[in-house]
Amino acid sequence: MQTSNLINWQPDRSKFPDQLADGSFKVDLSSGKYVKIWHGPNHPGVTGNMSLELTLCGDEVMDAKTHVGYLHRGFEKLFERRKFIQCFPTVIRMCVAEPDYNEYNYAAAIEELSGIKIPEAAKWLRMLALEMSRLQTLLRIVPGQGGTTGLGIGVQWGVYLRDLILDRFEELTGGRIYHMYMLPGGVRGLLPDGFRKRMEENLKEIDDFVQRIDRVQYQNAVFKKRTKGIAVIPPEWVDQYGITGPNARAAGFNRDVRKDYPYLNYDQLDFEVNTDNFSDIYNRSRLRWRDLQQTVDLIRQIMDKIPDKGDFKAKTPNVLHWKIEKGETYIRSESSRGEYGYYVVSDGSEYPRRINLRGPSYIHAVSLLERLLKGANIADIGAIMVSLQSCPPEIER
């Protein structure tokens, strides 16, 4: 049988400009060969409230600029005029998809600056909420990667399962999306009756989903063809750009805040950091799928250790007149997207002097995305953005 010409197909690159060493293209807009378009903010292929200004040559991206500001709410300015406890309902809104890391980082910063030690039960309950938060995010993003290549079924399974986890959140905290559970000093309550049983039922359904999504998505020829070898992050970029989380771990970096800077009781859990050796879309997504399995396992480990009784909140001063000692700190935790940090400065008054968020998307969706898109095909943009798991609200705060 004669080999198909498609296999040996070499595209004609004579009409495209050469890519320079820094990845950029020399573009002369007046030549009439290029077209500028806006990708977003209202576009199904954009992760949230941001847009991309693209310069195209045919269907290839020559230049990309990230534009944010569609969701700027001036939170960091608002914090300067609010007491520490009044900032609490606002910090969680910094990232809609995964609000619990904001709660934890903020509460931990206040506790560190004012020297408060939280009870043991609160530590385990905080870990439960953080891992549940990771689980519900991964249930969106793992099948969501298939969604960007036209594979819709996994997304529907994921939405259903995520809803179950939101039910458990509602039971535990009273809120589905924003929980306001980790108050400075501890948490707002212990596990409700029967929570463990219902959670275990949900986790079993997720175990089943993990196997199904493997067959449907990761062993799918079309999905592989669309994602393998696309948008590769070379290992040397990781420190050059400040890449963290699954995007760096897929490139071979064994870095996880839970292991490297153990906070709460993560040092008492049994888990290995998931890594890979080639950070393309497929491997990044596959690594998140492994993270999903790991999170289910961690939740089971945590549930075994949460006490049913006991103190869950340390005594704090009257929150309305709480003056935090002068000082500054940086608190980090491992969100599903990477290193999530809070830089908090107190001037000794009842109001914070500065609260600044370090979100992974600040790097992944701006400097890194702009670089990765150069030379990419316009049809792959949605898949690339989802594979970086960008969340615009944490860029503009």
Place this chain on the structure above:
Amino acid sequence: MNTTIEETLTSLESRFELKDIKQQRGDLVFVTVKKEQLISLLTHMRDNENFTHFVMLSVVDWIEDGVFQLSYILNNPEKHVDIVFRCMIERENASMESAHHLWKQVATYQRELYEMYGIDFPGSPRVHESFILEGWDDIPPMRREFDTKKYSEDTYFPRPGRESKDPKEHMKNKLYPDADK
């Protein structure tokens, strides 16, 4: 103090002028450095001390002292320690040497700081392009002298039919209407 941090600070002290060393945690130290030495210090940290991960650049507005505090948070991913370099710069015509050539993401931070605080970083790519606020014509909004309430009162019209009440007086009248009689 963590031995890695101790060794790093000892090595730095022979080359740079360090002030106000404050240990916040075993793995986190704050150090104040001179503005003129900062960029060479960051380069030394990246190339010789293995502080290869640039965590973030932040700024604190100390309006009462007339200075901005720039905080460069650096991390050693092998030894798992952080050092924060604080650098005080004048608030008036605030300007700082750019560090965009050391880490790629720094340019984004500098662009944001120019927009939000008016701190210039000459030479930083696209530093004067608007980042979040398009068409902003007031003073940079994160500076502490920027009055958000006055800005919104001047910019937006109050909705008709609304009145503001002093909360204390309002609740007193509502709960104890006869108290003063």
